[in-house]
Amino acid sequence: MGCFHFIRERNRYRKRRASAPMPSSVPMYSPTSNEVTSRSEDSTTAKQTSKSSGSVSSQKSIPELYEERAHNLRVFELKELRNATNDFSRLLKIGEGGFGSVYKGFVKPPDRKGDGTIVAIKKLNPQGLQGHKQWLAEVQFLGVVEHPNLVKLIGYCSVDSESVPQRMLVYEFMPNKSLEDHLFNRAYPSLPWSTRLQIALGAAEGLAYLHEGMDVQVIYRDFKASNVLLDEEFRPKLSDFGLAREGPSEGHTHVTTAVMGTYGYAAPDYVETGHLTAKSDVWSFGVVLYEILTGRKSMERNRPKTEQKLLDWVKAFPAESGRFSMIMDPRLENKYSLRAAREIAKLADVCLAKLARGRPKMSEVAESLKEAIKYKELDGQVEPLEGTSSVHSESDDRGKTGVASARRRMLHLDMLGEKANVVGRRRFVVMKASNQT
Numbered sequence: 001m002g003c004f005h006f007i008r009e010r011n012r013y014r015k016r017r018a019s020a021p022m023p024s025s026v027p028m029y030s031p032t033s034n035e036v037t038s039r040s041e042d043s044t045t046a047k048q049t050s051k052s053s054g055s056v057s058s059q060k061s062i063p064e065l066y067e068e069r070a071h072n073l074r075v076f077e078l079k080e081l082r083n084a085t086n087d088f089s090r091l092l093k094i095g096e097g098g099f100g101s102v103y104k105g106f107v108k109p110p111d112r113k114g115d116g117t118i119v120a121i122k123k124l125n126p127q128g129l130q131g132h133k134q135w136l137a138e139v140q141f142l143g144v145v146e147h148p149n150l151v152k153l154i155g156y157c158s159v160d161s162e163s164v165p166q167r168m169l170v171y172e173f174m175p176n177k178s179l180e181d182h183l184f185n186r187a188y189p190s191l192p193w194s195t196r197l198q199i200a201l202g203a204a205e206g207l208a209y210l211h212e213g214m215d216v217q218v219i220y221r222d223f224k225a226s227n228v229l230l231d232e233e234f235r236p237k238l239s240d241f242g243l244a245r246e247g248p249s250e251g252h253t254h255v256t257t258a259v260m261g262t263y264g265y266a267a268p269d270y271v272e273t274g275h276l277t278a279k280s281d282v283w284s285f286g287v288v289l290y291e292i293l294t295g296r297k298s299m300e301r302n303r304p305k306t307e308q309k310l311l312d313w314v315k316a317f318p319a320e321s322g323r324f325s326m327i328m329d330p331r332l333e334n335k336y337s338l339r340a341a342r343e344i345a346k347l348a349d350v351c352l353a354k355l356a357r358g359r360p361k362m363s364e365v366a367e368s369l370k371e372a373i374k375y376k377e378l379d380g381q382v383e384p385l386e387g388t389s390s391v392h393s394e395s396d397d398r399g400k401t402g403v404a405s406a407r408r409r410m411l412h413l414d415m416l417g418e419k420a421n422v423v424g425r426r427r428f429v430v431m432k433a434s435n436q437t
């Protein structure tokens with residue numbers, strides 16, 4: 001079904017743009033969704049988006065921009081990537097997500113002279129129905145965008161002559177895994193407060209660029225801790241553009257799509273209606289802000305019932321209350337600014353506003369984070385209330401992990417090697433209407 005739908009889309013798009021050539025091995029595909037003007041949303045969203053850096057005013061689509069800009073993408077032969085990964089050796093596998101396995105590899109320059117580069121190669125699982133379409137979306141979006149907080153796509157490989165069609169993506173290698181690994185996997189030392197803030201701000205700036213910083217607005221649609229990769233200095237870069245969509249064009253408030261994303265991160269209004277706006281990403285950002293503060297995942301089934309859903313649990317500890325510090329990650333060992341943490345929780349709360357129009361723009365989120373980062377004192381502390389037991393079931397872990405420097409963590413990561421693979425299990429694809437994308 002997925003493939004059939006893709007061919008239909010492609011033909012439709014080809015008819016529209018028969019004259020526009022694309023690199024021979026990348027079929028054409030328009031990631032533009034059905035656009036709908038909703039009278040149920042007020043004009044605020046439309047006003048805000050059209051005001052923002054021309055995000056929705058441009059006539060150019062992602063495929064057009066791709067044709068203009070993506071000449072730097074390298075087209076790899078399957079043989080080259082087999083060599084680069086020792087024939088996709090399990091020993092070089094560094095991760096696995098919903099779309100396939102990720103390998104560390106070493107590729108030579110195109111002219112085979114000079115130094116090679118260490119890369120990450122994502123090999124899409126040919127069984128996945130959505131795989132090909134998401135591979136195309138990733139090539140086209142990452143071929144167009146350019147920002148220090150977005151992962152760089154070096155090239156791709158597309159082969160149909162093998163018994164099973166092969167699709168691969170070749171990225172710059174991010175040596176420090178993902179934010180998810182560092183927040184939730186106890187094999188890694190705890191992330192210090194300042195690093196958490198740096199990651200939150202960088203990720204916000206990456207999203208703000210997508211929403212407001214280009215000729216076309218891009219809605220990321222899958223913002224979560226595992227898609228925030230970390231470079232050698234723990235600077236964040238967003239990866240995984242397989243679910244990205246162009247935002248609504250002028251005069252439209254949202255795009256209507258099949259509901260896709262990850263449980264625990266997708267905005268409830270989007271899940272309910274399929275109406276996608278940049279504010280859906282803002283919701284997901286709010287979820288990750290709480291994950292950064294608490295060191296807890298948006299959904300944890302092995303917790304007591306009242307603590308399983310992070311957003312429900314934190315409601316009992318409002319940002320301005322005396323109980324607030326009890327939600328803070330015990331692995332921070334109180335080394336955080338209580339004032340900054342309160343500000344960030346308040347910011348998360350507005351990102352999580354029930355009505356999309358009540359949520360801030362990502363550029364505003366980034367500005368608020370910059371303000372919060374100004375509070376440097378590390379005076380955070382748990383203020384136990386009488387008769388209230390600790391909310392942290394892992395409080396015994398305190399003191400064992402310690403706060404390591406970025407350098408020490410890098411050494412530690414080297415030692416961990418490829419053992420700490422995390423399999424993405426939580427992505428969902430809810431086809432609300434099978435004829436929608």
Ligand SMILES: Nc1ncnc2c1ncn2[C@@H]1O[C@H](COP(=O)(O)OP(=O)(O)OP(=O)(O)O)[C@@H](O)[C@H]1O
Pocket residue numbers: 094095096097098099100101102119120122151171172173174175177178226227229239240262422423424425426427
């Ligand atoms: N460019 C990269 N550099 C280094 N490691 C990477 C890179 N891209 C992905 N990885 C590793 O591979 C893992 C799996 O990534 P992937 O995006 O396939 O799955 P996921 O994000 O965990 O789950 P999902 O399928 O829900 O997105 C990442 O968590 C990361 O550890």
Ligand SMILES: [Mg+2]
Pocket residue numbers: 097226227239240424
């Ligand atoms: Mg991912």
